[in-house]
Structure formats: C-alpha cells, structure tokens
Amino acid sequence: MRSVGRSLGISHLLRARPSALSGGDMQRVAIGRALVRRPKALLLDEPIGSLDAKLREQMRVELKRLHYENGSTSIYVTHDQVEAMSLADRIVVMNDGVLQQVGTPTEVYLYPANLFVAQFIGSPVMNIAAATVGEADGKVQVSLDDARFDLPRELLGMLEQKKAPADLSLGVRPEGVLVSRDEQPGYRPAEAHLIQPFGGFDIVDLRIGSRTLRARTSSGFVDKAGDKVFARLDPAQAHFFDTRSGASLDIRLAG
C-alpha cells in the first residue's frame, strides 16, 4: 500500500476520507485500489474523462508514468483522441461496434485507414473534400470544386495502380496546407477568414475559390480576417479515400 501510495503521490492522504478529496485525488485512489492487487492486466474505462482540462493533462502524464514503472498490460477506453494518442503504445479505433484500425499513434495519425479514423484522430479535424484529379497546363492537378492544387505526376500512376474509383475524397490535415504571404509557384491565392489563435500556433480558415480549407500557421502569421495569402498542399500529407466505402487508397506521395 505504501509503495502504491507513493507512486500515485497520495501518501499524505492515506488517513483522509474520500469525501474530503478533490476529483483528481479520488481518481488517484481509485487507480490505487486497482494497483494494490498487483493485477496482471489493468482495465481503465474513461478514468479521467470527468476531470477538468488542466487536471486531465497532468493525470495523463501520471498514468503513463505509472504504466512505465509497473509494466502491467493496460487496456484503456476513451472517446478522447488526445488521450489515446498521448497514452497508447497502440490504439484500436472503433465505431458502431466495428474495428476501424489498429496501429501505433504515429501510424493512425499519419496513415488513417479510412475517413472515420482520419476525422476522428487529430485536432483540428482533417480537411476532407470531394476531389477530381486531372491534367492541366502539363501539370497534375487535384480539384476541390474550383480550388485547384498541383500535385506530383506520380499520383496518376498510383491512382491507376490502386484502381481508384471515380468518387474520390482528398484529405489533408491543417498542417498539410502550406501558407505563404507572397505569391510563389504552385501556390493558389486565398483569403483568410476565421483566425483561431491557440497561443503556440494559429488555425486559419482560408477561402480558396468556393472552398474553405483550414491551415495551421505559426502564431500571428496571418494578421487578420480578409488578408490575402497563398496556399498549396503538401503532397506528403495528402490522403486519398474512396468516398463510397470511406477506405483509404493508401497513396503516399513524396514531399
């Protein structure tokens, strides 16, 4: 009991009544009750879901540390993708009782198996749009309605090889939309709309043609709504999906 109390940082609370504890301490005690039994496996069901944001952040580190020190197999249920990404060695993404993907956080983030995983993992959510791929001016272009972006020529062969359907969706995370203040080859004119500062970075909604794409920039990079900037897609971060089935075509372009 002493060693569990110590590892959870609740040694000073051993004589306290549960009713006198804060939310975080109560959850620490609950986890401690599981650990004193030295279980073979630890099953956790949203153990920090009801705590406030700051405490959740702190508890995440503690839980992970505990797992590292105890080394016991842990299965952790959560609806919070940040928790899943932060804590897991591997993640099983589920929807409607159906397994969607199993992989390390990096795999699930970089190579989502389908549209559900693509939009569930990552915040802000991945941009998704119906896309057509064609050739114009000797370049391969992907069109999202009237917003057109250049992509490498290899794309055509890859689409053919993967037997891409007619109904294609393009997915690109905000950090895959590259923004420039100056006109550059391959960059399309865009107008900034909503700018959401997060402190360490900004999320900027860009109107490109009739489309809105969400981009991640360094903080203050775009000054204000209405500013004119330029944007392109990072080919290495472009995902292609079969719109009907939602399955990823697993096309990986070079940057």
Add this chain to the structure above:
Amino acid sequence: MARIRLENISKSFGTHVAVEDLDLDVADGEFFVLLGPTGAGKTTTLRMIAGLEKPTAGRVHINEVDVNGWGPAERDVALVLQQYSLYPRLTVRENLSFPLRSRIRRMSEADIEKRLDYASKTLRITHLLDRKTDRLSGGEMQRVSIGRAIVREPQVFLMDEPLSALDAKLREALRSELKDLQMRLGATFIFVTHDQVEAMTMGDRIAVLNHGRIVQVGRPQEVYTNPRNTFVASFVGSPAINLLNGRVANNGAVVTPTTFELPLAGQAAGEGAMTFGIRPEDVRVEAGAPVEARVHDIENHGIEKVVTLRVADHQVRATVPARVDIKLEEVVRFGWNADKVMLFDATTGVNLRHRAA
C-alpha cells in the same frame, strides 16, 4: 447592438463574496470572453448583466444607460446556457418562434416567419424545423438554443458555457461556427467559459477571473505572451507553461534548489529570487544545449510530441516535432529561447513587466 459597461460591481451571497469590485467595458460588436476556474465569479457576473442577479454594489450600463433597476426582459439580452432550455414536446419551429409569440411583442406571422427563416439558415437547421426537439443530437439542440436567442434580435448575447456539455469533436466544430456567427451578426457576445482553448480561439478580448476579481483583460495573444501573473500564465496555454523557481545571477537564470543555469536576454532588471516562466514551444531539446535531463514522459500529439524532461525534482515540458525520435528515460540536453523567458516575482507571482507598468 450594445456596449456593456460594468462599474465597480460587487456581489455577495451572505458572507461569501462572489464578485468583487469588477470594472469591465465591452465594446459594441465585440466577442468578449470571461475565463476562469470554477468559482471565479464568471456566471455571477453574466447573471448581473442579464438582470437575474442584483449587484450588491456598483452599476451595470447598457449603451450608457444605467439598467440597475431594470428586469431581465427590459434589458433585451438573450441568455444561452450549457443545459439547453428547450420545450421537449414542441418542434424546432415552435421552439424558435416561442419567444416571439409573447403578447408584449405583438409580431405579425410574416415577421415571425422571416426571423425564423434567417435564424435557421444561419445555423443550418432548416431541415430540422419540423422535428421534435427530443429527437435532436446534443449539437443540434445547442444550435436550436442559440437560434432561440437569434430570433429575438437581442442587444447582446450572453452565453454561459454553451459548449461544455458537448463532446470534443463537436465542441471544436461549434467553436468556429459560433465565432463565425458572431462575426456575421456583428453582435456583442459575452461568453463565459473555463476552457482556455475556447477563450483563445473565439475571443476578441479575454477577461481572466479568479476569486471574484479580474486578473487581466487583453487580446488572446497578449494574455498568452504577456500574462499578468503566474495564475494567468498557467491557466492559459496547453501544454501548460513551465514555471521554475530560482534567482537571477550574472544576468542569467539559476533554477534552484537543483541548480541549473540558463541564459536570459537582458530582461532581468536586478538580482534575487524569481519565478521563471517558459512555454513548452520555447524549450529546445538539442545536443550541446546547456542542461542535462532525462525523458520522463512523451505524449504523441500527431503533429508534435510533448516531452516532459526531468532534472532532479524539476519537470520541464517541451514540444518537439513529431519526427524527433526520443525514448523514455533517455538522457538528453535542453535549453530555452532566452528572449521568451518571463520573469515573475517569486512571492506575489506578478509578471515583472506588469509591475513596472
């Protein structure tokens, strides 16, 4: 449209002081956020603006008119709460038109229809108009609640944690929708939240409250880069800022009691005890950096990793690009961007830049 001004507002419930001597000036058309932990006095402040609570002292002005003697209806404000206060047996249409059918308003059916149409288009709930509200999802219900506020065309929208009950994905979507809505309406929004992400991403300005008092008012980036004290510094920003106790010596930072030293960029005016604040994105993990540490925790956030470093009893968080390969308990070296270090008074926690001002 309205400017809201609070003048030395206080509110006590018995012996408990909920809000103390609060001054606030919200401009017409502004998205103004009241941010703070539970019990900071945010909701009480909002309720005093709404006319649901009477201040113990001080005055509430709407468009420079003293409204202390006015009831909630006369103030013409709309309140949206975390719990949607919808009539479950009525359709969305009936819920939306309900506030317009009060006898005082005497609105024509044509006018009601016009407002309904505008609100439902703005919130993209036109397809839900004939549905009963108990058949709606959480996000749809909250849209309808906001719609009920919009149809009234109030002077000001007061919102008390309207997104807190929704799940993370929906919250994220509604955050930008709500901000977009406010920009299109050009209306004054006063928005209460304990969630710093909501405050940062939606607010034109943020008032940070603690223990019934305003700690700081400023634009999101100001509050983030130049917090008034350690409370604001650690409340705003995720992952949280690193606060390290130590002292200034030879124009450098000496973190105690472990004693490791890092450079400063000349921001220290004198020597002595100090709390150093550095955001995780300004901590650099690289070979040849001044301080040795062990990797205590790694969180993969997809685009980046948040690494917690351990130096004796200190923990220091750093964000590194996702591709950086790093392992638990590995020995690494770190430093910081010296010009980004904030200095706080070791006893009061006040940012030295604010103390001088």
